[in-house]
Amino acid sequence: MRKRRNLTAYLFIAPFYLLFAVFGLFPIVFSFYLSFASWNGTGAIRWVGLKNYAELLADDTFRQALGNTLVLWIGHALPMLPLALAVALLLNLPWLRGRGVARAVFYLPNVTGVVPVALAFTLILDPRYGLLGFALRGLGLPAIPWLTDPTYSKWGIVLFIIWRALGWYAVVFLAGLQSVDPHLYEAAMVDGAGAWSRFRHVTLPGIAPILLFAIVVDTIGSMRIFTEPTILTGGGPANSSLSLAMYLYQNAFQFVKFGYAAAISYAIVAITLAAALIQLRLWRSQSGE
């Protein structure tokens, strides 16, 4: 009887694990092996030890892609996450009318695909013909060649990322705000706590787990950014907006250096892991005071 139950359970998970073994687990393991090898997909796989990783360290383009990716990440996360929290606080106002509609509008860009909207942004960010150019000139500011100048290309992409991801984080934060126990606010108000002190001592601790979740999710997503720069700039000009994942794609499918590309993919894993661990560390030391 018990054995039959077990068998049934295994039958339930079998279809998933079959597919998972082929397209989930095996690729991760095989890619790790490939990162120590040299292979163009047809001939024999040649073991080269740490050569790919050593090459990476000396590869200027890789270093540039890493720098670009970090700028794209920090550049959008620093303004966007506080802004998303502000939007969430706004949408959480009990007396605000049209909250449902506003929440839907903020979330909308995240539903639209990166590709079609990025195509529109290619024109919108154009200094001469684009919507943003008109807006900036209207305010008396200079029109900036967001996508065609090496100095600005990353920042054009950053603007697009913020526009598209802001609402997603706002809705996540909103869920967090609504999970804070309202009695805590009442108690704080009875104690005479002002708005700022309620925010600092009730709201922030209450949503701390969700803030951390958002920061980590955003970091992981940023390290693998591919589609946004591919459509907006193609990584240019002069590799000034080439991301790590784009460089991985180039090595895999344009230069057909599978081993080197696999090494890049594991470098992305290592960098992501390092960034996440640093964040957890900082978080603990901050909240443990």
Next chain:
Amino acid sequence: MSRAVPTSATAELPATAETGAGAPARLARRSLRRPWRWVTYPLLLAGLLLILAPLWWMFAASFMDQGEIFSGKLALWPSHWIAANYVAASQLLPLYRNLLNSIVIAGGHTLLAVFFASLAGYAFAKLSFPGRGALFLLILLTMMVPSEVGLIPSFIIVSKLRLVNTYWALILPGAASGLGIFFLRQYMSTLSNAVLEAARIDGCPEFGIFYRVVVPMSVPALAALAILDFVGSWNDYLWPLVMLRTRDMQTITLAVPALEATGFNIPWGAIMAGSVIAVVPPIVVFLLFQRYFVAGITVGSVKE
């Protein structure tokens, strides 16, 4: 720093303040006197306009003459609404075929992913078997690894199976969704054990319980997962880029940016028309099933 100055943090009040009775609620209402509304509504409106402007412009430009898009003058409303861009897009691309591909791929991927994840999610939520913890942990661990890591081996496997440039190349690999299992397990573990036990005592086989009891009770979660999967698959770019080689196999998401490479003069009007066609289905799905989206994205963010 004794009394807080009114900052934007004044906005921070529990949603329940309006329903709460007694002194705290009255205090809450008083701290939000009218002046704040004069700041809040314009701010909100500005935010909404910033979000909507690019989408509106994309829509308007898709009906503009190419000359008007590049006139160097601000145009938020086409001087003449023309359909020429849509005609051009349908001439430059096998547009209907691309849409059909997107529907088949996103639909097939969603059906398979939700079916497999619901089976496994149920087993992890309600059945106990040796290795349960370890197998679940394995899924969680691989969820942490970005999918780009498996890009090359997955490509090799699909090539060896001779599935490059087919629907299966896009439907199969993504159908093993760890996130789906995680999500459904969480939902299904809240289902009443008493109901399941009663069905078991009545002699209902385990698959019958799953099919007749668990699935009907999990419709909200299944719908949320299906919608997120469908939109995600519709908008996917990197994996289709690797897998789909010919124009008549490409999804709409893949086909539209390819127009940038069609010739000396980039047909931007047609590209905007194609982009509008590509964003409409996900937006319609979102507007119809909005509440499921919110249910879907907060999974994992709110602690169990």
